[in-house]
Amino acid sequence: MANSFTCNIVSAEASIFSGSVEQVVASGMMGDLGILPGHAPLLTELQPGPIRVIHDNGKEENFFVSGGFMEVQPDVVTILADAATRASDLNEAAAEEARQEALKAFNEKSSELDYTRASAELAEAVAQLRTIQQLRKKAGKG
Amino acid sequence: MAAAKEIRTQIGSIKNTQKITSAMEMVAASKMRKAQDLMKAGQPYAKQIRNVVGHIADANPEYRHDYMIERNEVNRVGYIVVSTDRGLCGGLNVNLFKAVVKDARVWSQEGAELDFCALGAKGSAFFRNYGGNLIAAKSGLGEAPTVEGLIGSIKVMLEAYDEGRLDRLYVVYNEFVNTMTQRPVVRQLLPLSPDMGADAKHDEENARPESWDYLYEPDAKALLDSLLVRFIESQVYQAVVENGACEQAARMIAMKSATDNAGNLIDDLEMVYNKARQAAITQEISEIVGGASAV
Numbered sequence: 001m002a003n004s005f006t007c008n009i010v011s012a013e014a015s016i017f018s019g020s021v022e023q024v025v026a027s028g029m030m031g032d033l034g035i036l037p038g039h040a041p042l043l044t045e046l047q048p049g050p051i052r053v054i055h056d057n058g059k060e061e062n063f064f065v066s067g068g069f070m071e072v073q074p075d076v077v078t079i080l081a082d083a084a085t086r087a088s089d090l091n092e093a094a095a096e097e098a099r100q101e102a103l104k105a106f107n108e109k110s111s112e113l114d115y116t117r118a119s120a121e122l123a124e125a126v127a128q129l130r131t132i133q134q135l136r137k138k139a140g141k142g
Numbered sequence: 143m144a145a146a147k148e149i150r151t152q153i154g155s156i157k158n159t160q161k162i163t164s165a166m167e168m169v170a171a172s173k174m175r176k177a178q179d180l181m182k183a184g185q186p187y188a189k190q191i192r193n194v195v196g197h198i199a200d201a202n203p204e205y206r207h208d209y210m211i212e213r214n215e216v217n218r219v220g221y222i223v224v225s226t227d228r229g230l231c232g233g234l235n236v237n238l239f240k241a242v243v244k245d246a247r248v249w250s251q252e253g254a255e256l257d258f259c260a261l262g263a264k265g266s267a268f269f270r271n272y273g274g275n276l277i278a279a280k281s282g283l284g285e286a287p288t289v290e291g292l293i294g295s296i297k298v299m300l301e302a303y304d305e306g307r308l309d310r311l312y313v314v315y316n317e318f319v320n321t322m323t324q325r326p327v328v329r330q331l332l333p334l335s336p337d338m339g340a341d342a343k344h345d346e347e348n349a350r351p352e353s354w355d356y357l358y359e360p361d362a363k364a365l366l367d368s369l370l371v372r373f374i375e376s377q378v379y380q381a382v383v384e385n386g387a388c389e390q391a392a393r394m395i396a397m398k399s400a401t402d403n404a405g406n407l408i409d410d411l412e413m414v415y416n417k418a419r420q421a422a423i424t425q426e427i428s429e430i431v432g433g434a435s436a437v
Contacts, residue, residue, distance in 0.1 A: 008190060012289060012376065015186035029360050041201070043194075044359035045368065069369055071194045071356075078190050080372070 004056040005037045005074075009063060011081040016063060017053065024077050025052040026070055027127075035072055042072040048127035050134055051079065060138075064131045066124045092132045099125035146422065149415040153408055160404035166230070167397035173285060174321070174390035180286060181318065181380075181387045188380040195373050198366070199334055201355050205362040209370045212333050213309045219249045220257045220277075220299050220308040222331070224315035224381050225265035226389040227281055232396035234316060234324060234388060235264045241326035242314050243272070257308060259299050261292070261382060277302065287382045289375055296378055300371065303332055315381035316388035322395065324388040329381075331374055 007024055009017040024035040027049035035042075051063040068081035102122035199210060223242055225235050246256050258274045260266045263281035270276075278298035283291055302308040311332040316324040358365050 008186075010186040010190050012184060012187050012379070014183050033359075041197075041354060041356045042359070043198075043356040043365055043369070045365055069194070069365075069372070071197065073197070078194055080187065080191050080194065 003037060006076045007053060007079070008076070009051065009053075009065075009079040009081060011065075011068075011083050013083070016081065017061070020056045021053050021077075022056050022058075023052075023054040024079075025054075026065075026079065027051075028070070033070075035077055038074050039072050039077075041074070042070075044070050044072075046070055046079070046081070048124045050127075050131035052134075062131060062135055064128060066127065092129070095125055095128035095132060099129060101125075146415055146418040149411055149418065153411050153415065156404050156407050156411070160401055160408070163397045163400040163404060167394055167401060170390045170394035170397060174387065174394055177285065177383070177387040177390045178318075181383045184376075184380050184383055188376050191373050191376050195334060195370070198356075198369075204355055205366065207363075207366045207370055208304065209332050210334050216249070216252070216254050216309045218255045218257060218302075218308050218310075219246070220259065220302060220311045221246065221328075222259045222261065222296070222299060222311070222313045222378060222381075223265045223269075224313065224378075224385045225260065225262035225268070226385070227263045227283065228389075229264065230396060231389050231393040234392040235268070238314060238316055238326040239265075239268050239272075241328060245312070245314075245328045246274075254309075257299075257302065259295050261295060261378075262385075283382065283386075285386065287379070287386065289379045292378055292382060293375060296375055300374065308332075313378055313381050315385040316392075318384050318387045318391065321391045324392055329377075331377060334370075 004020045004022050007017065007019060007021045008015070022037070026033050026035070027047045028044040029047060030044075033042075033044065046065055046068045048066045049064070051065055053061045053063065055061065063081075065079065065081040066083045068079060070080070071078045099122065102118055102125050221242055223238070225238060229235075242258075250256060256274060257277050258265075258269050259278040260269055260276060261280050262283065266276065266279045266281060278295040280292065280295045299308065299311055303311055310330070312328050313331050314326065314328050317327045319325055356362075
């Protein structure tokens with residue numbers, strides 16, 4: 001069991017993933033983090049972005065989180081996501097649309113719109129696109 | 143015959159009421175299923191975040207957050223009371239308010255002042271009569287409450303805690319034991335009580351050295367600030383959805399017994415009605431017989 005550890009991904013609405021994995025790659029506040037078994041205890045905030053999970057059978061799975069927290073213990077990683085989706089459920093067209101909408105709202109600052117909300121929406125849309133592009137790159141390679 | 147007619151109208155009106163209560167029972171039963179799903183969906187997150195916070199309390203952090211420090215003097219106590227928006231759910235709210243008042247009385251005997259935050263219309267109405275100091279209220283949460291809808295009232299309480307206007311914070315809600323049983327519970331939110339991570343402490347990690355700490359990114363203060371606020375929010379949210387499931391279950395049971403009671407009433411009244419009718423017929427016959435023999 002030295003080569004794997006438990007990973008739990010939960011969002012406020014549901015449990016997204018739970019299982020034995022070899023590696024977890026997440027985008028932390030200060031850059032991407034790769035977690036291997038036996039990692040020192042770590043607590044970090046997550047940026048909106050992809051979470052890559054490598055199962056103990058070598059298979060990869062991608063998730064998307066729009067922010068949250070990650071707790072690392074030597075034998076268990078817990079990701080408390082604000083909202084998580086399996087990356088394969090993401091739709092590039094929808095993400096692009098959301099990005100455009102957020103940008104538009106961003107530029108219409110004069111209107112009643114809440115500036116901070118618009119920038120949060122924009123960051124989320126960009127992060128979703130990043131996840132999709134990462135997936136696409138991988139698919140092209142393989 | 144006047145009495146018999148009156149009874150018949152009464153039976154009719156009880157039958158109408160019975161129709162309404164049985165419809166409400168069925169509505170509550172279907173809503174209960176949804177509310178239970180919502181409650182179950184939130185449980186993994188609430189459990190995991192409680193584990194994480196338990197780990198933090200267990201660790202030897204370089205920075206001890208204000209929420210983790212027990213305050214020596216308790217001058218003001220805050221309660222977040224989760225109630226329902228609507229009535230007709232049996233003794234659910236009444237039992238809950240009794241639990242709050244009982245707990246609050248202990249504190250006021252020790253000289254602490256009380257502040258309340260009412261989630262749900264019934265709670266606001268209760269504190270208007272009871273005379274507690276209500277500092278935040280939110281109603282109309284609906285059947286699918288969101289964390290966003292609760293943030294405002296939670297923030298009021300947390301700010302009060304940050305500024306030292308509150309030294310302790312409790313959340314009071316109904317715990318869903320099963321469909322038949324709901325139990326009011328008063329749970330301490332702040333300061334974080336050591337037993338919060340009890341289930342986390344008992345696993346094999348106990349073997350770890352005494353003093354360990356996390357690596358924090360970006361830094362401990364900013365991280366714990368937002369994590370602990372998130373923790374409180376998730377606990378309150380879970381309390382609200384659990385109370386929602388309790389509400390529907392309690393309403394279903396209350397409406398079921400109302401329907402049953404209406405049935406019993408109708409049976410009794412029908413008996414009285416038949417007797418009255420029989421008496422009237424007997425009387426008529428005896429009058430006719432009496433009249434015939436007089437001729």
